[in-house]
Amino acid sequence: MDSMSSNKVWTLVDPPKGVKPVGVNGSTNMDMKTTFLNGFVEEEIYMDQPEGFTSVGEEQKVCHLQRSIYRLKKASRSWNIHFDEVIRGYDFIKTTLTFVYTKRKQSPKIDEELRKMFDVHYASAVGSIQYVVQCIMPDIAFSLSVTSRYQACAGEAHWTVVKTILKYLRRTKDMFLMYGGGELILEGYIDASFQFDEDDAKSQSRFVFKLNGGMVAWKSLKQDTTADSTTEAEYIAASEATKDAVWMKNYIQELGVVLSIAEPVVIFCDNNGAITEMVGRGDVRIDRVTSAENMADPLAKPVSQIAHAQHLGKMGLRNMSD
Numbered sequence: 001m002d003s004m005s006s007n008k009v010w011t012l013v014d015p016p017k018g019v020k021p022v023g024v025n026g027s028t029n030m031d032m033k034t035t036f037l038n039g040f041v042e043e044e045i046y047m048d049q050p051e052g053f054t055s056v057g058e059e060q061k062v063c064h065l066q067r068s069i070y071r072l073k074k075a076s077r078s079w080n081i082h083f084d085e086v087i088r089g090y091d092f093i094k095t096t097l098t099f100v101y102t103k104r105k106q107s108p109k110i111d112e113e114l115r116k117m118f119d120v121h122y123a124s125a126v127g128s129i130q131y132v133v134q135c136i137m138p139d140i141a142f143s144l145s146v147t148s149r150y151q152a153c154a155g156e157a158h159w160t161v162v163k164t165i166l167k168y169l170r171r172t173k174d175m176f177l178m179y180g181g182g183e184l185i186l187e188g189y190i191d192a193s194f195q196f197d198e199d200d201a202k203s204q205s206r207f208v209f210k211l212n213g214g215m216v217a218w219k220s221l222k223q224d225t226t227a228d229s230t231t232e233a234e235y236i237a238a239s240e241a242t243k244d245a246v247w248m249k250n251y252i253q254e255l256g257v258v259l260s261i262a263e264p265v266v267i268f269c270d271n272n273g274a275i276t277e278m279v280g281r282g283d284v285r286i287d288r289v290t291s292a293e294n295m296a297d298p299l300a301k302p303v304s305q306i307a308h309a310q311h312l313g314k315m316g317l318r319n320m321s322d
Contacts, residue, residue, distance in 0.1 A: 012049070012061040021046040021062045045072070122154040125162050132169060136177055138208060138218035139312060140165060145204070145220045177316050179214040184258045186211050186248060188267040190241045191294050192223075192233040203227045205237035207267075209248060211258075214316030217244055234269060238286065241267055268294065 015021065045065040049055065072078075084094065126148050133144050143165050150158045186209060193204040206220040219240070227233035245265045252261045268289035292307070303311070 012055055012058050013046075013064045014060070015062045016046065019044075019046055021048045120154070120159055122159055122162065123151045125166065126151060129162070129165055129169070137169070137172070137175070137317075138215050138315060139308065139317070140168065141218055141220035142204070142206065145222060149222070172319075174319050175312075175317050177214045179212045179316060181213045183260075184212055185260045186216075186245075186252065186258070186265050188241055188245055188265060189289065189294050190234070190237045190267055190269050192227075192230070192237040194227060194230040194233045197222060201226055203233035203236070205233075205240055207237060207241035207244070208315065209245065210314075210316070211252075217248060219244070238267065238269060 047063040047065060049059070049061070049063055055061070067078075088094070126144070129140065129144050130148070133141050143161070147158060147162050147165070188207055188209045190205075190207040192206070195201045196204040203223045203226075204220065205223050207218070208215055209217040221240075223233065223236050225236065227236060245267060249261055249265050252258050264285040266285050266287055268287050
């Protein structure tokens with residue numbers, strides 16, 4: 001009450017005609033220091049004098065609020081407006097980005113669910129999958145990209161997906177990348193899934209590069225920016241693929257073992273709108289390919305079992321029994 005008095009939260013006035021003052025509830029515990037008293041009220045609000053703190057000789061008067069107090073509907077907004085004005089006075093600029101931390105729909109939402117996941121080695125399992133993807137299994141790069149996003153707040157649904165991936169790896173433990181029999185020509189395949197992520201509407205990029213009948217580089221990742229169309233998503237994917245293509249072109253050129261590397265690297269794309277872009281200095285050439293023939297397809301979205309098996313063969317993945 002001393003703080004309210006010193007901050008002149010209200011002034012005592014005669015009750016206006018036709019106005020019913022709001023009631024007062026007392027509290028014995030407080031966990032803030034004049035937080036809500038920093039805001040000013042914009043409306044005319046009258047309140048009964050707090051019980052036990054009635055001014056002697058002015059018992060008939062009511063409190064005309066000058067500042068916001070706790071439990072008013074606009075109390076939080078009032079002090080936030082005041083805080084915003086003060087902090088801007090120190091040359092701070094308010095960000096327009098989202099700053100409220102939220103959890104994904106399938107992530108744990110209560111303490112009991114969190115405790116249940118504490119004993120699950122989710123991050124360790126994802127790390128093991130990442131090692132396999134980098135070494136020999138490009139076909140599960142998309143699955144790795146999705147599951148790795150939830151290492152800090154994984155739920156049972158995420159853990160089920162990870163176990164499914166591990167079961168697939170156990171079934172395909174005899175698979176290996178085989179090179180030979182193909183042309184010594186570096187060629188790439190790019191694709192994008194427009195706004196694939198339901199949480200933030202980001203698209204998924206993927207690309208693969210093939211040399212001498214087998215895959216030499218592959219990647220599946222969520223795009224940093226939000227694309228407005230499928231064509232723009234393809235542009236972003238093509239941009240990322242072109243960076244890797246130029247690096248590999250320069251590296252292979254220094255080795256001096258692939259004569260065709262002097263020619264522009266051919267990158268196949270299944271989006272007509274993006275084919276006219278990303279040619280630049282002539283380091284790469286964008287050609288058209290159908291979605292069914294695009295080897296980057298399984299790196300950004302689920303495909304049928306038949307299509308998946310066909311793409312594995314094109315990537316150079318073979319089974320030891322074959």
